[in-house]
Amino acid sequence: MNNAFxxxxxxxxxxxxxxxxxxxxxxxxxVVVASLFPFGVGSDPDQLRAIGPGVVWVAALLAxxxxxxxxxxxxxxxxxxxxxxxxxxxPVAWVSAKIAAHWLxxxxxxxxxxxxxxxxxxxxxxxxxxxxxxxxxxxxxLSLIGAIGAALTLGxxxxxxxxxxxxxxxxxxxxxxxxxxxxAWASGIGLRAHLxxxxxxxxxxxxxxxxxxxxxxxxxxx
Amino acid sequence: xxxFKFSSPQTFYSLxxxxxxxxxxxxxxxxxxGLYISFFAAPTDAVQGEVYRIIFxxxxxxxxxxxxxxxxxxxxxxGLGLGTRLSFYMAKALAPTGALFCFLALWTGALWGRPTWGxxxxxxxxxxxxxxxxxxxxxxxxxxxxxxxxxxxxxxxAIIALVGAVNIPIIYFSVKWxxxxxxxxxxxxxxxxxxxxxxxxxxxxxxxxWAYSIAVTLVRVRSIILERERRTxxxxxxxxxxxxxx
Numbered sequence: 001m002n003n004a005f006x007x008x009x010x011x012x013x014x015x016x017x018x019x020x021x022x023x024x025x026x027x028x029x030x031v032v033v034a035s036l037f038p039f040g041v042g043s044d045p046d047q048l049r050a051i052g053p054g055v056v057w058v059a060a061l062l063a064x065x066x067x068x069x070x071x072x073x074x075x076x077x078x079x080x081x082x083x084x085x086x087x088x089x090x091p092v093a094w095v096s097a098k099i100a101a102h103w104l105x106x107x108x109x110x111x112x113x114x115x116x117x118x119x120x121x122x123x124x125x126x127x128x129x130x131x132x133x134x135x136x137x138x139x140x141x142l143s144l145i146g147a148i149g150a151a152l153t154l155g156x157x158x159x160x161x162x163x164x165x166x167x168x169x170x171x172x173x174x175x176x177x178x179x180x181x182x183x184a185w186a187s188g189i190g191l192r193a194h195l196x197x198x199x200x201x202x203x204x205x206x207x208x209x210x211x212x213x214x215x216x217x218x219x220x221x222x
Numbered sequence: 223x224x225x226f227k228f229s230s231p232q233t234f235y236s237l238x239x240x241x242x243x244x245x246x247x248x249x250x251x252x253x254x255x256g257l258y259i260s261f262f263a264a265p266t267d268a269v270q271g272e273v274y275r276i277i278f279x280x281x282x283x284x285x286x287x288x289x290x291x292x293x294x295x296x297x298x299x300x301g302l303g304l305g306t307r308l309s310f311y312m313a314k315a316l317a318p319t320g321a322l323f324c325f326l327a328l329w330t331g332a333l334w335g336r337p338t339w340g341x342x343x344x345x346x347x348x349x350x351x352x353x354x355x356x357x358x359x360x361x362x363x364x365x366x367x368x369x370x371x372x373x374x375x376x377x378x379x380a381i382i383a384l385v386g387a388v389n390i391p392i393i394y395f396s397v398k399w400x401x402x403x404x405x406x407x408x409x410x411x412x413x414x415x416x417x418x419x420x421x422x423x424x425x426x427x428x429x430x431x432w433a434y435s436i437a438v439t440l441v442r443v444r445s446i447i448l449e450r451e452r453r454t455x456x457x458x459x460x461x462x463x464x465x466x467x468x
Contacts, residue, residue, distance in 0.1 A: 148381070148382075148385055149382075152365060152378045152381060152382060153368075156368050157368065158368065162361075162364055162365060165360060165361045165364055166364075166365060166382060168357070169354045169357040169358055169361065169389075170358075170385065170386070170389050172393055172396070172397070173392050173393055173396035176397065176400040177396065180400060197396075201392070208388070212381060212384075215302075215381060216378065216381050219374055219377040219378055219381065220374065220378070222373070222374060222377075
């Protein structure tokens, strides 16, 4: 089982690295969307500081969504997915590997870039750290939930917008606790509750989402 | 009696044909009685005046929207577990009614909120989770309609219904927590204990909503059965019969 996990993880990361221009597009999308808000709501520093965490989180949600179809679609088109399903390896192992690779190549860069955006919104250094930490715990959940949607909409017409309709409502709790953690920290309530809840969510998603995605892939390839 | 007998679409088709009008009549009678109580028998509310009467539609609709999602998840689980086609048909037949009640709950809530709270919409925990529930219904309906292969559509819809059902409590509590963090309970209903006529009226309306949902779902499931089973002899014969009548 470990062999399948590591092999698929390495392969997917290698493929992601070789097509890194695609990853940069998703990352640029994240930065562009987050930079749009001040043009819409005005450049009042206090207001920007107040909406900053929420904007960065929504932008991260949308950037994750944009990158989701790629999680399975190339392997679906090339037939690799079918071979993986036919193989003896347990689907949960390689599905988990694909999700992990997807997060490492699209989610982690968002976390790394987020302090830059937070600076643009005038967040203080402490808040920037909290935001990055919350994104570090939260973006894997987004990839895990998204994997179910990506597997269900594989190969459909208009898969992108359908995927948004399916998974965005499910991602709302992550958004609430992710963006809320910065507010909680700033107001002195403390981070603990938010981070613990997100950590619990991460473990729940880790336990459930790979098998749900694997089941969805089986249905798709049936 | 063996209940599994009715897991065959053919036997269920005729059972649904018998039961649908029965529940339709029950729904009509209950709604008539319920609406009479709502509009004439129930006293005017001391705090809110006449406008509170929206509650007789609003609360049953909100209850129904949640119950129907659970019913969808139930049939989806049965369908995935036992591989019975009829369970998927049931889930598919329930979805539009659930979405309708969800929308009604939001709509009547907005109409009720304007005179009492002074706003059509507030980012209140219940309203927000109801809105997200509506999105879940839309997602389910959109997904099952987007997939052309009927059996894949059934199972994909079942998975998303189950994922949604797992998420609903999480969504509800996270939204509740988010809301209480951001704003105090500025818009809690100042509800003194309800007069018993009001309560009875509401319960009768809720039962009417149940009967209506069952009746409509049974009618819808009959159409779905005919559509899906059209290649079997009995369904083809039934379709010809219906065509001759029309």
